[in-house]
């Protein structure tokens with residue numbers, strides 16, 4: 689039986705695969721038959737992801753996406769891709785009056801510049817095949833909400849929202865689709881850097897209509913939809929996955 693959600697025969701690069709949403713995405717994609725290229729900085733954690741992939745033929749590449757040489761080597765090492773998941777991300781919590789150029793650049797470099805330049809270089813080297821699907825991990829902070837201390841992160845992710853729409857238009861002629869997932873709070877290591885106490889998080893979870901934060905695989909399944917041929921007429925969209933948080 690034809691399964692439009694199958695990833696059999698597809699080759700997919702997942703950035704930020706050493707942790708959280710990226711790790712879950714890589715593992716779940718492998719279960720659906722994809723060959724995965726996992727990349728991240730932390731060798732031990734990336735190897736853990738790599739060892740948990742199902743099937744054969746996967747590739748693991750250590751790369752800091754802020755290092756231009758490492759980025760070029762990653763692009764060089766990639767075969768032609770059917771899917772690209774630009775997922776690596778980072779946050780620094782700071783109120784607007786304490787923004788510094790340094791902090792702004794740190795967040796923009798990881799969340800905005802690196803995924804855009806990786807996409808551009810893969811395109812230039814003809815590594816994104818016809819029918820390729822690009823999925824960006826955006827955030828509800830990039831499309832819907834503001835929250836205290838989140839100005840740098842929200843700014844970096846809002847730029848991704850613009851990129852998705854414009855790149856989708858530019859690349860439609862090549863039958864390359866560009867979409868985003870926009871998660872609400874998902875339990876991953878990124879929350880370790882958010883400077884929010886456990887008590888505040890527990891209180892915050894109560895504001896979610898589904899009364900909890902999300903799990904990484906709940907974002908991975910949406911990414912899989914956007915990578916698969918089940919979404920072949922979907923491009924330029926940003927799919928909110930937030931337990932109903934932004935409905936209120």
Ligand SMILES: NC(=O)c1ccc[n+]([C@@H]2O[C@H](COP(=O)([O-])OP(=O)(O)OC[C@H]3O[C@@H](n4cnc5c(N)ncnc54)[C@H](OP(=O)(O)O)[C@@H]3O)[C@@H](O)[C@H]2O)c1
Pocket residue numbers: 703704705706707708709710727728729730731733751752753754775776777778798825826827828870871872873874875876877878879
């Ligand atoms: N968790 C949430 O609540 C939430 C909500 C909305 C959106 N998101 C977005 O989801 C994405 C994944 O986040 P997560 O929650 O899974 O976070 P995470 O567990 O902290 O994982 C972040 C990943 O990004 C990688 N990374 C960071 N800087 C990098 C760099 N310079 N070069 C290469 N890789 C780098 C990390 O690699 P190493 O560990 O190897 O350094 C790690 O694999 C991010 O884009 C984030 O903004 C998360």
